Amino acid sequence: MLHFTVLLLCLLSLTLTSTDDATGYGPVFEDQPVDTIYPEESPEAKITMSCRARANPPATYTWRLNSRNIDQDEDNHYTLVGGNLVISNPIKNKHVGKYTCKATNDYGTVVSREAAVQFGYLDFFSSEEREAVYVKEGQGAVLLCAPPPHYPDELSFRWILNEFPVFIPLDKRRFISQTTGNLFISKVDSSDSGNYSCFVSSASIAKSVFSKFIPLVPLAERPIRKYPADIKVKFPDTFALVGQNITLECFALGNPIPQIRWRKMDGELPANHEVSMAGAHLQLYHVQYEDEGTYECEALNSKGKDWHRARVSVEAFPEWTESISSTERDISSDYTMSCEASGKPKPHVHWLKNGYPYDKHDLKFRGLTFEDSGMYQCRAENRHGVIYADAELRVIACAPTFEHNPVKRRILGAKNGRVVLECRPKAAPKASLSWSKGSELLFNSSRMLIWEDGSLEILNVTRADEGRYTCFAENDRGKANSTGFLSITEATKITLAPSNADVTAGESASMQCAASHDSTLDITFVWTMDGRSIDFDRDGAHYERNPNGGSSGELIIKNTQLNHSGRYTCTAQTPVDNVSASADLVVRGPPGPPGGVRVEEIRNKSVRLIWSSGADNHSPISKYTVQCRDWFSQEDWRDATTSPPDVEGNAETATVVDLFPWTEYEFRVIATNTLGTGDPSSPSPKVTTLEAVPVVAPSDIGGGGGTSKELTITWTPVQPQYYYGRNFGYIIAFKPHDVYEWMKVTVADPEAKHYVHKDSSIPASTEFQVKVKAFNIKGEGPYSLTAVIYSAQDVPSEAPASVEARALSATEAIVWWLPVIQHTVEGYQVRVLDESGGQRGIQSESGGVQQREPDKVGEHEAKLPLPHRGQGLQCSRIRTPQPSLPDLHQKSPYVHRSQGRFTGHRRSLVLDSKTLSMEFLYCKACLSGGQGFIYVWETVPQLRNLQHPSERRYIPLRGDIYR
Incomplete structure (x- = not known):
């Protein structure tokens, strides 16, 4: 709670004349009670309410609870320690309420602000089990x-x-x-x-x-x-107090995760805002009245958007605009005590005197008496709180005295100038004042004037005005006087005045200034620019005095900037008088930023922009450049295309063209003159161009494959900046190559990348023509180029035949078979079963069986895989006994260790390595050398005479070939 404590001093009786009595004063709060929350489970079983006042003599204290006096004798829970109230073993239904403290001494009483005591608690959650949430x-x-x-x-x-x-x-x-x-x-x-x-x-x-x-x-x-954005956390209409920080919450469900955007409906978001928590929090710091308005949060994803609006209303705690202060006032004088407070709602103001309500609506005293002395409090209250201003009014009476404020002993005046002799004695009631020079009593004339406060003013002073001047003061309590001597000096005169200057930014300028003055006086030169004193310590990088000093005050302005343009004034001053001379400095440079940039006409691809010319900085503007940025480019500004392309320097409007429809833009304008390009204007308010029919078609049309009886169509989605409007989606057109009519389907998801058409009548591997176009609320765009794709293949219907196998070593065997004739077969799968029935071996497509345990009989079966996802019929099993192979006694010109690539041809292998590439070989001998196995092969030249040509897909085998 804001609180002001101000002293007003008052004398209480006509007989109060001693120094000790005069230094006494009423109580002034230094510590006041504050709102307190006492935890119900607190281990410290007491509450302390603070109250301390500065006073002479020291103050005594009393407390009230809910406007009733607290009696310590009746309730042993209360103890007074100094001015502090201690509540021991507080009881909720007895000690909750509003407390106030009173501080009293001989000069009056003041009442503290109210402070509430409440008991704080946080119960435990229910012990009941919570139900599971399935999503x-x-x-x-x-x-x-x-x-x-x-x-x-x-x-x-x-x-x-x-x-x-x-x-x-x-x-x-x-x-x-x-x-x-x-x-x-x-x-x-x-x-x-x-x-x-x-x-x-x-x-x-x-x-x-x-x-x-x-x-x-x-x-x-x-x-x-996917689900459209759906706002579930909605901030309510909110009241905020000036100076507070507030947080608005907004969060949405949806897939993809929605993006949250904030805006203020009747203007820009305040400069003191911050968006946090991935957009879910809008925080307004140090709220002001201008932050009031309707705020909107928008949640947006590719499936849709949602928005929520609520109002932020700003009110204010009471605050003093005019307060009261301590004062001494003469007996029988008039005095008005004023007190004004601002706030929203408007605070109600009333008065207290010595702790009690004061009947007077406004404190206007006519003829003060000692009974008016006392402690006064102004209290301002609205629904947000209460503030106090405290003061003491002291009414005094005494004879005139110059003890604390005599007339100056020596007064200086410049020849032909003006001089004022002050006379301010202390007196109550107010004294009548008069002046004399020597023995001559002075009266008002054309050259001399006695002011209402007693000061004597002399105009056009000359040497003849030198002499002793005495001020006389008198009231009904007594008389007093004080004397001073007036001396006349030579006047100060400007002998070299500064001249106007014109420079380009970055250059230096000089302002001359010299003056004559009385030789008995010191002179100083003070420079101001447009009425503001130049701080040579702070602005030393640009301003410098002439180091020679003396009677010259030359000013040097280094590396001039545009803000150095203005009127410079040199003031030569002595302790007696001063004289000034001025000149103008013009600094030319690039133009300042244009103002008031805003959009007036909005179309789907263009807007009309208007602005106001900024400062030309003394060089005519030759052209303007318009820049823009959209929601997609974020912070990147780019030069906009305008019509006409060149915007002349006398223009204040331009049409911006070649914009994207249905896109949020903001614009700024930059001015240029012969001295350079200026700073950009502030951005315009954000606007959204109108919607239009899309013109960009999806790209990379393709597809094919998939499950049987399906046609899979794929494409690259259109980028969001090319949506051009709401309700964006795709129209897919497709047909068999020998059919005239196109079939069409609509996909409403703008981020969709594929479409699967299911039809039991679609033949396998059928050629289709496909094209895709975009649409939005305004219409349909052009189709993409037509692409050719094929429907999914059927599952192979034939198993491999003539499957044979031979053991090569204790750990390896070879399997071969006749291929199927079906053209769509892409490979084969070999499975290995040991004699115990457990499956081992090859899950990947492999051409050799490895890592078998020795001394076991294996069953090998070849099985056709389905194209992409399908597997065909399984062939019959074969048994391969474990051999005992002789050692290798001869070498072959080609040795293959491990594997190459199988084709579909019986008893054949196509090798693929760095040494041999796709060469057809015939197996001549397969021998074992003890560790692992070795294939020995020789070339067969009749590659083109194969009954069954190689397939386009092969089973990969690992290994290498060497000579």
Whole structure:
């Protein structure tokens, strides 16, 4: 609570004349009680309410609770320690209320501000189990906190995940409302699975509690659906006090995660704002009246948008605009005590005298008496609080005296100038004043004037005016006088005045100044620019005095800037008089920023911009440059295209063209003259161009493959800046190559990248023509280039035949078979079963069987894989006994260690290595050398005479070939 303490001093009786009595004063608060929250579970079983006042003689103190006096004798819970009230073992239904302190001494009484005592508490959460929350992946979730009963209302909220103290981190996907405590997840994914507990803290009573755990169970959904933005946290109409900080909350559910934008409907967001918590918080710092208005938060994702608006109203705590201050007033004089307070609503003002309401509406005293002396308080109150201004009025009576303020012993006056001799004795009631020079009594004339306050003014003084001057003071209490001597000096004169100067920014300028003066006096030169004194210490980088000094006060301005233009005044002054001379400095430079940039006409690809010319800085503006930035470029300004292309220097409007439809823009203008380019203007208010039909088609049209009886179509989505309007989506047109009519479907998701058309009548591997175009609320755009794709292939219907296998060593075997004739086969799969029936070996596509355990019989089976995702029929099993192979006795010109690539041809292998590439070989001998196995091959030249040509897809094998 804002509080002013001001002293007004008053004498209480006509007989009060001693020094000790005069130095006494009424109580002035130095410490006052404040609102107190006492935790119900506090280990310290007492409350202390502070009250201390400075006073002479010392003050005595009394306390009131809810306007009733506290009697310590009747209630042993209360103890007075100095001025402080101590409440021991406080009881809620007995000691809650509003407390005030009174401080009293011989000069009067003052009352402190009210301070409330409340008991703070935070109950535990209910022990009942919380129900689990089941949510599909991609959907939003809200976990309710439901805090327990508490006081005060201010709480802070966090959420525990699985165990304390693991608190969930907040990001753009998760948000905790500090109003309700609820946890919001914009879109749930599998990582959110867990147990959640609401953790509530009360800073006022230093206590925290947490709820029972709430299980959150994400439910898998494939594919994960997308949902439009849906605002679930909405800030209400809000009242703020001037100077406060407030936070507006806004959060939305949706998939993709919505982006939050804030705006003020009737103007720009205040400069003192900050957006935090991934956009969910708008914080306004040090709120002012101009921040009042309607605020909007908008949540936007690719599926849609939502918005919410509410009003922020700004009111104010009472604040003094005119206060009261301590004073001594003469007996029988008139005096008005004024007190004004501002605030919203307008505060009600009333008065207290010595702690009691004062009947007078306004304190206008006519003929003060000693009974008017006392302690006065002005109290201003509105619904937001109360403030006090304290003062003491002292009424005095005494004979005139010059003891503390005599006439100056020596007074100097400049020849032909003006001089004032002051006469200010202390007297109550006010004394009558008169002057004499020597023995001559002085009266008002054309050259001499006695002011109402007693000062003597002499004009056009000459040497003849030198002499002794005496001031006489008299009232009904007595008389007094005081004398001073007037001396006349030579006048100060400017002998060299500064001259006007004209420079370009960056150059230096000089202002001359010299003066003559009385030789018995010191002279100084003071420079001002446009009436403001130049600070040579602070502005030493640009301003410098002539180092020669003396009677010259030359000013040097270095590296002039545009803000140095103005009127410079040199003042030569002595202790007696001063004289001035002025000159103008013009600094030419690039123009200043234009003002008032705004948009008047808005079309889909153009706007008309208007502005006001800024300062030309003494060089005519030759042209303007218009710049713009849109929502997509964020901070990057770029030169805009205008019509006409060149904007002349006398123009104050231009049409900006080649803009994107349905795009938020802001603009600024930069002026140029022959001396350079100036600073840009402030950005215009943001505007959105009108919607238009899209003109950009999706690119990279393709697709094919997929599951049987499906046609998969893919494309690269259009970038958001080319949406050109609301309700953006795609129209997909497709048809078999031999059909005339196109089939069309609509996809409403602007971020979609593919479409799958399912039709049981679609033949496998059928050629289709496909094209895609964009649409929005204004219409349809052009189609893309037509692409050719194929429908999905069928599952192979034939198994491999003539499957044979031979063991090569204790750990390896070779398998071969006849290929199927079907053209769409892309590869084969080999499975290995040991004799015990367990499956081992090859899950990837491989051409050799490795790492078999020795001394076991294996069954090998070849199986066709499905194209992409399909697998064909399984062939019959074959048995391969474990051989005992001889050592290798001869070398072959080609040795293959491990594997190459299988083709579909029986008993054949196509090698692919750095040594040999796609050469057809024939197996001549397969021998074992003890460690691992070695293939020995020789070339077969009849590659083109194969009955079954190689397929386009091969089973990859690891290894290398060397000679």
